[in-house]
Amino acid sequence: MKNEKKLIPEFRSEAEEQAFWSAEDSTDYVDWAKAEPVLLPNLKPTMKNISLRIPEPMLNRLKVLANERDVPYQSLLKMFLKERLDYELEKGGLPRHKQTMTRR
Numbered sequence: 001m002k003n004e005k006k007l008i009p010e011f012r013s014e015a016e017e018q019a020f021w022s023a024e025d026s027t028d029y030v031d032w033a034k035a036e037p038v039l040l041p042n043l044k045p046t047m048k049n050i051s052l053r054i055p056e057p058m059l060n061r062l063k064v065l066a067n068e069r070d071v072p073y074q075s076l077l078k079m080f081l082k083e084r085l086d087y088e089l090e091k092g093g094l095p096r097h098k099q100t101m102t103r104r
Contacts (some may be wrong), residue, residue: 005029 006029011017026032059073066073 005031 009020009027011020062077063073066076069076071079
C-alpha cells in the first residue's frame with residue numbers, strides 16, 4: 001500500500017501556520033526525498049568582524065566623506081569595497097557566482 005501524504009491546509013495567518021507546524025510532523029505532509037534545495041536571495045549575508053589597520057589620515061578622510069553623506073563610516077567603507085570588488089571581478093571576467101571564492 002502506498003503511503004499517501006496528507007494535504008497541507010490553507011492558513012489564515014502566519015500564527016495559525018506556526019501553531020499547525022509546531023504540532024504536526026512534516027513527514028506526514030511532505031515527501032522530503034523528493035524535495036529540492038531552494039535559494040533564498042533576500043536573506044542578509046553573514047557578516048564577519050575583521051581588524052583592519054589603515055593610516056589615520058585615510059580614516060579621517062573616510063569619516064569626513066561619511067559625515068557628508070550622513071552614513072556611518074563603516075558602512076561607507078563597505079560600499080567602497082563592494083564597488084571596487086564588483087569592478088575588479090567584472091574586469092577580470094570572473095562569473096558573479098565565483099565572487100565568494102577566495103585564494104589561499
